[in-house]
Structure formats: structure tokens, C-alpha cells
Amino acid sequence: MILICSNPYINISVKKLFILSYIIFSSTILFAQKDKELEEVIVKEKRKTAKERGEFIRHAQSVEALTEEELNRNNPAFIEQSLGTMAGVQVDKRTQLGGQRLVIRGYGNDQKFNNWGIKAYYNGIPLTTAEGVTILDDIDFANVNNIEVIKGPASTMYGGGVGGVARFYMKSSEEKGVSLTEKFSAGSFGLLQSNTRLDIVGDSSAIALTYGHLQSDGYRPKGSSLKNFLTFFGEFKLNKKQSLTTYLSHNFSLEGVTGQIPYADYYLGIDNGNTAYAKKNSRNEILATRFGLTHQYTFSKQFSNITTLFYSNQDFVRVAAGASENSMNPNYGVRSVFAIKSDFSENITNELNIGTEIQQSRSVISNYRFAGTDDLNPLKVQDISKGSYFKNSTNQYAAFFHNRLNFNSLDLALIVGLSANQIDYTRLDLLANQGLVVGYNKDLSFTKSFETSYNPHIALQKVFKQQIINLSYSEGYNAPTASTSFIPDLQKENKELLPEKARMIDLGIQGLLFNSRLDYQISVFNIDVSNKLTQLSGVNPAGGTYNYFANTGNQTNQGVELSLRYLLVGGSKSFIKKIEPFLNYSNYNFKYDDFKTKFGSKVVDFSNNQVVGVPPTKYTLGLDIVTNKGFYINNTYNAMGAVFTDFANTNNVKGYSLLNSKIGFQKTLKKVDFDFYIAGNNLTNQVNYTFLFLGNSVNDTDVGSNYPVGVITDVNPGPSKTYYFGGMNVKFKF
Helix, strand or coil: CHHHHCCCCHHHHHHHHHHHHHHHHHHHHHHCCCCHHHHHHHHHHCHHHHHHHHHHHHHCCCEEEECHHHHCCCCCCCHHHHHCCCCCEEEECCCCCCCCEEEECCECCCCCCCEECEEEEECCEECECCCCEECCCCCCHHHCCEEEEEECCCHHHHCCCCCEEEEEECCCCCCCEEEEEEEEEEEHHHEEEEEEEEEEECCCEEEEEEEEEEEECCCCCCCCEEEEEEEEEEEEECCCCEEEEEEEEEEEEEEECCCCECHHHHHHCCCCCCHHHHCCCCEEEEEEEEEEEEEEEECCCCEEEEEEEEEEEEEEEEECCCEEEEEEEEEEEEEEEEEEEEECCCCEEEEEEEEEEEEEEEEEEEEEEECCCCCCCCCCECCHHHCEEEEEEEEEEEEEEEEEEEEHHHCEEEEEEEEEEEEEEEEEECCCCCCCCCCCCCCCCEEEECCCEEEEEEEEEEEECCEEEEEEEEEEEECCCCCCCEEHHHCEECCCCCCEEEEEEEEEEEEEECCCCEEEEEEEEEEEEECCEEEEEEECCCCCEEEEEEECCEEEEEEEEEEEEECEECCCCCCEEEEEEEEEEEEEEEEEECCEEEECCEEEECCCCECCCCCCEEEEEEEEEEECCCEEEEEEEEEECCEECCCCCCCEECCEEEEEEEEEEEEECCCEEEEEEEEEECCCCCCCEEEECCHHHCCCCCCCCCCCCCCCCCEEECCCCCEEEEEEEEEEEC
16 A cells, blocks of 8 residues: 555546445446356456466466456557556557567566567467567457466566567467357558458367458558468377377568657657658668477376477668668577476475477578658668678577476465576678778677576465465576677676666565455565666767767666456346456566766766666556346556656656546357457547657657757657547357
């Protein structure tokens, strides 16, 4: 209560919590019953809770999950609306349906654009490259049935990363036979979506073939989106001991990049875009192929193995206000985990997982700077000597064990794990051959290898009736990328750069109360990050300034996260099938500690300032109502507190809240299932943002923009007016 009351948004929070409590209390009286039918419905409707409890026990640290039901509370393509409801998770995005950046417990927004320090997987296939960068533009979220987020360092099982791990899953149909599913929706900003899925499920196999299409004119000037997805997913039981899972996708994504606008226009709800981007037809264009093959072999009841081979490639075209870049980015590797179970006695059992994950990323990247502000020829670039052409090779290795010792009579478990993580990379400057390019008298090639990082995880877990108490200590690391380990303007390697190291203490409790109607999760944590990697500016002896990365000190993230969900169900004869209110709440005190930067000879100390881009409070209130007749309504209220964008904490960006609602009718029949709905987001017309420039990236200006010289453009606004979409999902069963 002390943490909550110290918050400046307490008046709003208390009102919302009071309303939520009143709904729960009054509805409990209305629907209270103890028959067998009630308990069966509760068990069936608590899939999210069961998934979270299982993963919480397995990983022995805070985990939250979204099932298909939660993902469908909004448009699955608006992944920020779904993931952003979780306590401890926020999603930034630079374009309408792309450029997503996951921020978990305040970590993940340290680079200007891409995800960094957060690992992501799709059906066990790493979406994060060996270099540690994650791009989600080419993922068809309409196929995602489940998302799990492990909060905080999880290196013991997933290698490098400080913020946490996001795992996305596509699953096969649960119904045997042949079925054809068609999803269609349309809405504001010229939104047009379709997803066609064919499922064939037998006794020993299940396959799914899907084609998805998504297009929109966008809510910003020159901010249109076009995506096409082709996916194959198959599960095959080879015999009693072996199974095989395959995943293959070929996707195209085109996202218009509108650019940043000034805060003055943002607060007035004015978005004229940025002509520096418009002149260049700025965009992110990706043609991507992903493939994964997972083999599971059960040698015995005590010994098994799961091995995944994976490959991906993103053919990337990036055009911004100042440069044009093309790249090919193949990434491939293997992940293998052996599970060994032992029974020391009737009351003492042991579960040991030993595994490895090995990745290699190989990329070829060309980058050419645009030549000034010639409006008649806006795509003209400077001569090739001012550009770059690199061939990169990055290797990442992780070996780990995760051991769980169960004292069954005490409902107590001791979990101990350790991972060894190592990364190295080589960059070859393809323009450096002598005599190849006139005026190019430099060689930006280099190699770098970081020492092996050992990261432990230890936890004590106690089950008391239906309450799970978990106290854990874990470490993680985040290595600099190849681009951050070299200073192009000085033509030298950044040899002093060290990986970040994170140490987290997490006390989590997850439980069920009132005959499992109420499920809750609360976590109190402290994360200390040392050797903080930060982008800085320096004075070039040859004139002008340059950007580089440095270890600027430490950061301390302290917080409390709370998730509550209450399920009320009625009998088969009542009008209401279920009422489910929920609350997800985050309260943070994230501060820089011993955080110093240097510009020229001047040292600036930002110690004790608030971490940029992370609000002290963030919460979500929701209320879902489903009737036995098939009508339903989903209501979501997201509130985001104010944030600072600069290290000095001089620029405070106002918080905002979004109210979303979805109304529909669904029915399950013998040969067909259908769902018709209409939804509205930002129903109260709130000014909001989707992306901010932070830290050393603030004070951005673009040559040739429609804004006066000296006007700062640091914000990407979201749609400031209500927008709607509606559609239908129909499943034919043959």
C-alpha cells in the first residue's frame, strides 16, 4: 500500500480499484454457487492461469502468459495492445504495424530502434539473432495462439539477455478431422485483413497451412502497411518414442516510415509527418524466410531429448531520412536439451535439464548517405567513399544446466542453474581493398571476442495449498553488438567496451483463492545492471561530433508488479456464462547509479536520475462478460504514466490512457463455428505516442524536414482519435 499511495496517480488508481472491487463483490453474490458444473467451468476457463502456474514452477521466476482468448480481445495484429496489458511489459513501435520494441522491466529500449537485451522465440526457434537483435515485422501474429514472457534475466536456459524472454507459439487444431478457417476484418485507416487456414488432424499427425494478408493506409502520412504471410506448421508422431515438429514461413512486410514530429504538434494532436522522410519514400521492407525442425526422442520415462535445427533470413531494405541501406541477414543454429529425471527416494526426486544453443549470423550490409536536400533528386547519394559495405559474421554459444530438486513431502523445491555464454564477431570492410574506391583510404574491418560469461540461477520454491512462493536470484548479460563495438568516425575499435551484467533478486507469489475463482501474481524485485551500455556523443578532433557506445556506470531497477483476475460463472440456465474482471499493475523506482557521461573534456553525472522511457506506474483494468447465448464484450483500460526522455530528466512526457472495447457474438455448432464482432480503440480520443527517442538519441533534427531549423523532432504519435475495426471468423469442420 505504501508503494501505491506514493504515486501521483493514486486518485485515478483508487477509483478504478474501487469500481473493480465493487464489480467483483456484487457479482460474487449474484453468481455464487457450489455445484459440480461451476467447478468444471472454472477449470475450463482458467487456461491462462494454468499456463502461468506451470511456467512459473518450471522457470522459478516471474512469468506471465497470454492465451488465444486474451490475444483475441483486440486485433492480434496490434500486438502492442495485447502484450502491453501485462504487468512489467510495454511495447513501443515505430510504424503502424512494425518496428516493435519490447521493454520488459524497464529494459529493451537502449538502442535507437531495434530490440536489444530481450530474447524472443517462435515455437522454440530464436527470433533474436546471434548478435542479440530482434525484429518482429515479419511475424504473422494472427497465427500466434500463446505468448509467454519470462521477466528479468533468464540466461540459465536462454543464453544472453538482461530484460527477459518473450516466447510466441503457434499450435495445431485440437479437433480431429479437416477444417477450414477464414478470418476477415476491415476498419479505420483502410484496414483490410484476411487469414485463411487449412487444418488436417489425424491420430498421429496434425498440419496447418495458412495464408495471411494485411494492408492499411495508416493513421500517419506516408505510413501505409502491406504484409503477406505464408506458413506451414506440422506435428508428426513417428512412433511411441519419437515426434517431429516442423515450421516454415515465407513472409513479406512493407512498412512506411513517417518520421518524428515535435512535441508541440504532438500535444495539439497535429501530425503532418516529416517531409525529410516523405521525400525519400522512407520505409522498412523485409522479405523473410524462417524454418525450424524439432525432434523429440523419449529414450525412457527418465531420459529424453528435444533438438531444434533452425534457419532464417531477412532480406532487408531500409530507407530513412539520411541513408539507404540494403542487407541480407541469414541466421542459423541448433538448440538441444536433454532431460533426466531421478527418484532418490519416495519423497525426493530430481529433474535435470542440460542443453546448448548455438547460433551464427552472417550478414552483408551496404549503407549510403543521401546527398543534401535536392528536392528534384531526393534519392541522390554521396559518392561511395562516404558509404559503407560490410560483411559480418557473429557467433553466439550458450551451454547450460537447470536442476530441480523436489522435496515432495514438504512441497518444497530447490532450483539451481548455470549457463556459460560467449559471443564473438568478425567484420570485413568490402570497400577497403586498395585501389577499389577512390578516396576510401580506411579499413573498418575488425574482430572481437568477449570472455565467457557465467550466469547462475538459484531459487527456493514452496507450495502452500494453492499458493506458490518463489524466491530467486539470477544473473544475465548483454554483449555489445558489432556496430556498437566500433567507432567509424575515429576508424578504430572500441576496445574498452564491456558487456552489461545484471543481477536480479525476485520474490514472487502466485496463487488461487476462493475455490480458484481468484488468481493473483505479485512480484517484488531488484535488478542491478553494471557496465551499463549507453550511446554517447564525442568531439571529433577532425571537426564535428560523433556517436559511440560506452560503459557509463550502473542502473538499479526496483519494482512491484501485481496481476489479479477473478472469474465468476453462471450455470447453464443463467443468462451470464462468465464475468471476468482483471487488473495488471506495475510500480517502479528505476534509477541511474554512478552514471557518468563525457562530452569532450566535460564529465556529466546523472546519478540518482530516473531511467528514461519507463513510467513509474503503469496499469491495465479489464472487464470481460460472456453470455450463454453467445454475446460477449471485452473492455480494456490501459494507463501509462509520465516518462523522462533525457538523462538529465528535463523533458517530461505526459502520460496517457487508452480505452478499448470489443463486442461480438460467437457460436459453436456441429459443423461450423463463427464469431462476428466490432471493436473500437482509444474510445476517449486521447493523445498518445508509440515511440520516443531516448537518452543520447534525443534532440533529433532532420535536414529537409517541414519544421524550422532548431525544432526538435523526437516523438512518433499514435492515433489520437477513435478508430474502429470489425469482422468475422468462420470455421468449417468437415
